[in-house]
Amino acid sequence: QKEVEQDPGPLSVPEGAIVSLNCTYSNSAFQYFMWYRQYSRKGPELLMYTYSSGNKEDGRFTAQVDKSSKYISLFIRDSQPSDSATYLCASNSGNTPLVFGKGTRLSVIA
C-alpha cells in the first residue's frame, strides 16, 4: 500500500462550485501535511501547510486533517477557471522526505 493515496480524477466542476479533494495516508508518524498546486508543464507550488490535526483557512481554500481517520482534505470555495490544475497532497514525519499522492486533476468549467 502506498503511504499516501489520492484519487487521480479527473474532476470536472462548473464555475462557482465547491470542490472537495481528498487523500488518505497510512503512516501514523506523519505530522506535516501539505497541498501543492501544479499547472500544466510547471513545477508544483505550495498551496496549504498544516501541522497535526485541524483546519486551516486561506481565502477560498481550506485544508483539513483528521489524524484519527488518517484523512486529508482540501476544499475550494467559489471555484474559478484559474483553479484548473493538478492538486497534490503530501505528508511526512518531519525528518524524512515528503511522500506525495498521485495528484488529482481538476477542471473548472466557465
Add this chain to the structure above:
Amino acid sequence: DGGITQSPKYLFRKEGQNVTLSCEQNLNHDAMYWYRQDPGQGLRLIYYSQIVNDFQKGDIAEGYSVSREKKESFPLTVTSAQKNPTAFYLCASSRETGPGANVLTFGAGSRLTVL
C-alpha cells in the same frame, strides 16, 4: 528573487547516452531533492541531499546519479542504465530546521525525451 533554476527546460537524448540535468538554488536551503513525474504516477523521489557532500537514494534511484559539491547545486545524471528515462524531472529544495522546514520549493522542471 530567490528560487530554483532548472536547465535545460527540454532535452532530447538518444538511447545509450548519459545526460545531466542542472539544478541551482539561491534560497540558502540545506536540502535538495530530485523527483520524477510520469502521467498518473505522481512524484517519485530519485535522490535527496541534506548536506553538502552527502546524498541518499530515494525510491527509484536505479539508473541515476547525483553529486552535491556545493550547497547551491545538485545536478542529476540520467545514465544509459535507466530503462525508461522519458519523464518530467523536478528539482526541489527546503530548509532543514526552523520555520518552513520540510516545505519544498520546486523548480520549473526539465522534460527529457529519449528518441
